[in-house]
Amino acid sequence: MRVLIVGVDGYIGWSLAMYLAKRGHRVSGIDNGTRRIRVEEGGSGSAIPLPSMEHRQFAFNEANPDLELSVGRLDVVHYGDLCRYLQDFDPQAVVHLGEIPSAPYSMRGYNHIATNYENNVIGTLSLLHAMHLECPNAALVKLGTMGTYGTPNVPIPEGWFDCTIDGHTDRLMFPHKPSSWYHATKCCDSTNVEYACRLWGLAATDIHQGVVYGTRTDEMLSDELRTRFDFDSDFGTAINRFVAQAVIESEITPYGIGGQRRGFIALRDSIQCLTLAIENQGHNGEYRVFNQFEEVYQLDELAALVSKTAKEFGLNPVVRHVDNPRMEAESHFYEPAHKHLLDLGYKPTTDMQQQLRHMIEDLMPHRDRILKYKEAISPSVTWR
Amino acid sequence: MRVLIVGVDGYIGWSLAMYLAKRGHRVSGIDNGTRRIRVEEGGSGSAIPLPSMEHRQFAFNEANPDLELSVGRLDVVHYGDLCRYLQDFDPQAVVHLGEIPSAPYSMRGYNHIATNYENNVIGTLSLLHAMHLECPNAALVKLGTMGTYGTPNVPIPEGWFDCTIDGHTDRLMFPHKPSSWYHATKCCDSTNVEYACRLWGLAATDIHQGVVYGTRTDEMLSDELRTRFDFDSDFGTAINRFVAQAVIESEITPYGIGGQRRGFIALRDSIQCLTLAIENQGHNGEYRVFNQFEEVYQLDELAALVSKTAKEFGLNPVVRHVDNPRMEAESHFYEPAHKHLLDLGYKPTTDMQQQLRHMIEDLMPHRDRILKYKEAISPSVTWR
Numbered sequence: 001m002r003v004l005i006v007g008v009d010g011y012i013g014w015s016l017a018m019y020l021a022k023r024g025h026r027v028s029g030i031d032n033g034t035r036r037i038r039v040e041e042g043g044s045g046s047a048i049p050l051p052s053m054e055h056r057q058f059a060f061n062e063a064n065p066d067l068e069l070s071v072g073r074l075d076v077v078h079y080g081d082l083c084r085y086l087q088d089f090d091p092q093a094v095v096h097l098g099e100i101p102s103a104p105y106s107m108r109g110y111n112h113i114a115t116n117y118e119n120n121v122i123g124t125l126s127l128l129h130a131m132h133l134e135c136p137n138a139a140l141v142k143l144g145t146m147g148t149y150g151t152p153n154v155p156i157p158e159g160w161f162d163c164t165i166d167g168h169t170d171r172l173m174f175p176h177k178p179s180s181w182y183h184a185t186k187c188c189d190s191t192n193v194e195y196a197c198r199l200w201g202l203a204a205t206d207i208h209q210g211v212v213y214g215t216r217t218d219e220m221l222s223d224e225l226r227t228r229f230d231f232d233s234d235f236g237t238a239i240n241r242f243v244a245q246a247v248i249e250s251e252i253t254p255y256g257i258g259g260q261r262r263g264f265i266a267l268r269d270s271i272q273c274l275t276l277a278i279e280n281q282g283h284n285g286e287y288r289v290f291n292q293f294e295e296v297y298q299l300d301e302l303a304a305l306v307s308k309t310a311k312e313f314g315l316n317p318v319v320r321h322v323d324n325p326r327m328e329a330e331s332h333f334y335e336p337a338h339k340h341l342l343d344l345g346y347k348p349t350t351d352m353q354q355q356l357r358h359m360i361e362d363l364m365p366h367r368d369r370i371l372k373y374k375e376a377i378s379p380s381v382t383w384r
Numbered sequence: 385m386r387v388l389i390v391g392v393d394g395y396i397g398w399s400l401a402m403y404l405a406k407r408g409h410r411v412s413g414i415d416n417g418t419r420r421i422r423v424e425e426g427g428s429g430s431a432i433p434l435p436s437m438e439h440r441q442f443a444f445n446e447a448n449p450d451l452e453l454s455v456g457r458l459d460v461v462h463y464g465d466l467c468r469y470l471q472d473f474d475p476q477a478v479v480h481l482g483e484i485p486s487a488p489y490s491m492r493g494y495n496h497i498a499t500n501y502e503n504n505v506i507g508t509l510s511l512l513h514a515m516h517l518e519c520p521n522a523a524l525v526k527l528g529t530m531g532t533y534g535t536p537n538v539p540i541p542e543g544w545f546d547c548t549i550d551g552h553t554d555r556l557m558f559p560h561k562p563s564s565w566y567h568a569t570k571c572c573d574s575t576n577v578e579y580a581c582r583l584w585g586l587a588a589t590d591i592h593q594g595v596v597y598g599t600r601t602d603e604m605l606s607d608e609l610r611t612r613f614d615f616d617s618d619f620g621t622a623i624n625r626f627v628a629q630a631v632i633e634s635e636i637t638p639y640g641i642g643g644q645r646r647g648f649i650a651l652r653d654s655i656q657c658l659t660l661a662i663e664n665q666g667h668n669g670e671y672r673v674f675n676q677f678e679e680v681y682q683l684d685e686l687a688a689l690v691s692k693t694a695k696e697f698g699l700n701p702v703v704r705h706v707d708n709p710r711m712e713a714e715s716h717f718y719e720p721a722h723k724h725l726l727d728l729g730y731k732p733t734t735d736m737q738q739q740l741r742h743m744i745e746d747l748m749p750h751r752d753r754i755l756k757y758k759e760a761i762s763p764s765v766t767w768r
Contacts, residue, residue: 079494110463110513117506121572122498125565129494153554154547161549163538163559168717170537172559175547178579181509188505188572195562199711199767327583333552383583 003278004091004138005029006127007098008071009036009053012143012212012270014227016095018060018219019271020278021069028089031098032075034119035228035235038105044232044376047244047366048215051224059224076123079130086134093278094135096127096142099189103147103180103326104381105234113181120185125192132200139281140204141274142193144186146263146291146336148208150177151329156336159190159206159289179328180383190289197287204286205277209270210263210293213239214355215362217268227267229363232376233325239264241377242303243356246310246317247363248370250377256324258300259331263293263338266355269348276344291338294348302352309356313364325379387662388475388522389413390511391482392455393420393437396527396596396654398611400479402444402603403655404662405453412473415482416459418503419612419619422489428616428760431628431750432599435608443608460507463514470518477662478519480511480526483573487531487564487710488765489618497565504569505576512580523665524588525658526577528570530647530675530720532592534561535713540720543574543590543673563712564767574673581671588670589661593654594647594677597623598739599746601652611651613747616760617709623648625761626687627740630694630701631747632754634761640708642684643715647677647722650739653732660728675722678732686736693740697748711767 003020007013008029021027031053039045051059057071076082076098099120100106106116124142131138149156156174163172173194176187189206196202220226230236231244238254245252265273273292282288303319310317324330363370387404391397392413405411415437423429435443441455460466460482483504484490490500508526515522533540540558547556557578560571573590580586604610614620615628622638629636649657657676666672687703694701708714747754 079498110510113509113513114463114506117501117509121505122501125497125501126494129497152547152556154549154552154556157549161547163536163545163547165538165541165545168538168719172536172538173561175556175559176575177557178575181579184576184579187575191560191562191571191575192568195565195568335552 001092002026002089004089004094006076006094006096007031009033010097011228011230012267013097015217015267016271016274017069018225019217019275021064021067022219023275026068029071030074030085031071033073039230039232039235042232042234042376044230044373045369046228047231047363047370048226048229049369050228056224059222076127077118079126082126082130083134086130091135091138093139093141093281094127094131095274095278096124096140098123099143100182102234103182104379106180106182107381107383116181116185121188124189128192128196128202131202132196136200137284140193140202141277142189142204142206144190144206144208145183146208146210146293147179147183148176148186148190149174149336150179151332151334152177153333158291158337158340194287197285201284203282203284205282205288205290207274207277207290207292210265211237211239212265212267212270213237214267215359217271231370232373233379238299239302239306242306243359243363244370245377246306246315247360247367248374249315249317250374251320252303252307252317253320253322254299254303255322255326256330258298258303258321260299260328261296261332261334263291263296263336265292265294266350268350269294272349273341273346276341276346280344288340290340291336292341293338296334305352306356309353310360313360325382327383385476386410386473388473388478390460390478390480391415393417394481395612395614396651397481399601399651400655400658401453402609403601403659405448405451406603407659410452413455414458414469415455417457423614423616423619426616426618426760428614428757429753430612431615431747431754432610432613433753434612440608443606447605460511461502463510466510466514467518470514475519475522477523477525477665478511478515479658479662480508480524482507483527484566486618487566488763490564490566491765491767500565500569505572508573509576512576512586515586516580516584520584521668524577524586525661526573526588526590528574528590528592529567530592530594530677531563531567532560532570532574533558533720534563535716535718536561537717542675542721542724578671581669585668587666587668589666589672589674591658591661591674591676594649595621595623596649596651596654597621598651599743601655615754616757617763622683623686623690626690627743627747628754629761630690630699631744631751632758633699633701634758635704636687636691636701637704637706638683638687639706639710640714642682642687642705644683644712645680645716645718647675647680647720649676649678650734652734653678656733657725657730660725660730664728672724674724675720676725677722680718689736690740693737694744697744709763709766
């Protein structure tokens with residue numbers, strides 16, 4: 001299948017590109033290259049050193065001369081360029097991972113809010129319209145976030161629910177409730193992608209993903225093929241930050257009382273799930289929502305688990321709860337459904353403890369880099 | 385009260401500005417001036433001739449030397465300018481009417497979608513952030529649309545509903561379901577305004593307004609003080625278009641079978657309701673939704689009523705159903721609540737029939753202008 005990956009230079013993007021190419025798909029990736037810049041602007045960098053986008057494509061092609069994987073620089077907000085690109089490559093599936101994925105980054109001030117909306121919401125609108133014109137039968141797999149739902153006091157369905165009012169019933173989108181401007185962009189995206197399905201007969205899967213963690217997939221056979229690993233307070237996810245802290249024996253710092261419950265998934269299983277969505281497309285006009293996570297954990301449990309696992313490696317990090325820079329419930333009901341991917345055959349290939357061990361192994365050689373950017377782990381923006 | 389009106393050069397904006405000034409409020413209005421340009425670009429113009437924005441402020445000030453009403457050119461997407469303006473005027477209430485209000489306009493292609501999002505969604509984000517910094521205690525009254533809800537098979541509440549799933553209950557935002565990219569911008573706005581209330585303690589009223597119609601408010605005492613009247617297929621609302629068609633004895637053209645049910649409200653009562661929202665502010669952090677309409681009508685009933693009323697004036701327009709350019713249900717359940725404004729004291733001051741008579745009286749002198757732009761009444765863009 002010809003698969004386009006938007007955001008191929010990202011944490012998931014590059015991992016997915018290699019995985020899909022190995023499965024025999026013809027993979028073309030585009031990226032605007034801004035993730036590296038934004039992390040650097042924030043005074044941090046990937047813990048795992050990265051070759052350039054072009055260099056690692058070259059490394060992959062050299063190691064796999066029979067497979068197809070190409071990457072190029074293109075920003076989806078450049079609508080005309082995007083249309084020409086789609087016309088040329090004629091993808092059968094488009095995976096959209098090209099959004100700015102950080103809540104704290106979006107809370108830095110008006111310019112960051114506007115940048116988030118232009119990159120995420122208008123970028124997605126550009127992609128939707130361009131697909132409608134140039135490849136209307138290609139399926140879209142769009143990365144969203146479980147954060148779209150917030151933490152309601154009711155079980156969270158997968159996108160749709162049966163709404164009953166005064167004896168009348170309709171199947172409606174489950175309401176959105178963002179807790180950052182970044183999350184709000186994902187809510188708007190979901191509204192827009194669902195409408196594009198009704199309007200243009202697009203087949204789309206909106207992946208409401210939990211928190212991803214990990215350093216490794218089976219395709220990362222050489223240093224040049226590793227994916228990025230962010231641990232700064234803007235772009236590092238909770239577990240990735242905790243493990244980076246453990247590796248440098250810094251304090252592990254869950255925010256607030258740490259009772260926040262979230263769904264988590266390992267990078268390698270995120271790749272597996274995205275592939276299931278790509279290879280099992282919905283029908284034209286269908287808007288599917290997959291809640292993509294493996295298990296729900298409480299943040300303070302995870303901090304303790306990271307600390308405990310680190311001890312196996314002779315590390316001795318302590319857990320210290322810090323003031324929560326975010327505005328969020330720190331103790332709440334949380335019961336999200338996640339059945340659709342299991343129905344398609346998703347089988348977790350790993351468990352949290354095993355992944356934590358791999359992460360520590362993979363990060364230990366790069367302690368110096370984490371130490372270099374250590375200051376960037378502490379939150380530098382508050383919600384209030 | 386110091387009231388800022390964003391979009392003061394519009395149909396509702398100018399009418400509201402005069403009404404509030406007459407009630408003793410200190411009114412300052414801003415506008416980016418694009419409505420006039422967009423209507424002209426579409427080959428049409430206001431049926432009622434308009435002086436410039438500055439000229440009509442001058443006319444109002446001359447007739448009312450003791451009242452305060454000033455207007456200025458400013459686009460809310462220019463964040464820095466907007467902040468300085470808010471700092472200077474220090475409003476106690478901000479009424480945001482400054483959005484592009486047309487579904488067909490938004491369906492013309494990618495550039496129009498992007499323009500809609502930049503003007504509406506990013507403009508509102510700019511306003512929210514600027515208010516947070518410069519006038520955090522000012523209440524926001526934001527114009528939305530009943531179209532945010534679509535036409536679900538359940539009664540439509542006012543913004544919030546009690547959601548019960550598996551025995552758990554939470555009060556959640558009622559789900560959005562847009563039927564054009566314009567409507568989608570309003571859905572995104574609602575998501576963002578609600579979040580700004582939680583995040584920054586903003587007091588906001590999201591007005592989900594039905595279809596507005598009419599030519600007249602009590603403040604329009606001279607020709608120079610009239611508000612604009614659009615009848616083109618992009619910016620003219622259903623009744624306004626029908627009456628314009630009747631006045632030139634053209635066919636009255638409801639779309640499709642005409643069974644679409646919508647809430648309607650006369651311009652003078654829209655002004656009354658907006659004023660109730662402004663003068664009865666919610667508390668800080670509260671996100672209120674008012675469904676603002678007087679009565680639900682079916683479009684083919686309205687077409688017949690316009691035709692019948694026109695006959696009183698010796699006009700003889702016939703009703704002809706035309707292909708529906710939109711993608712919408714043409715026969716559906718529709719039961720929206722509209723209680724909040726009645727609770728605040730809203731009393732309809734007019735009925736549809738009386739308004740239709742006034743409209744025909746007001747438009748007859750401008751038959752030539754309607755004839756001049758007659759071609760623009762027919763839809764020139766389809767949803768499919």
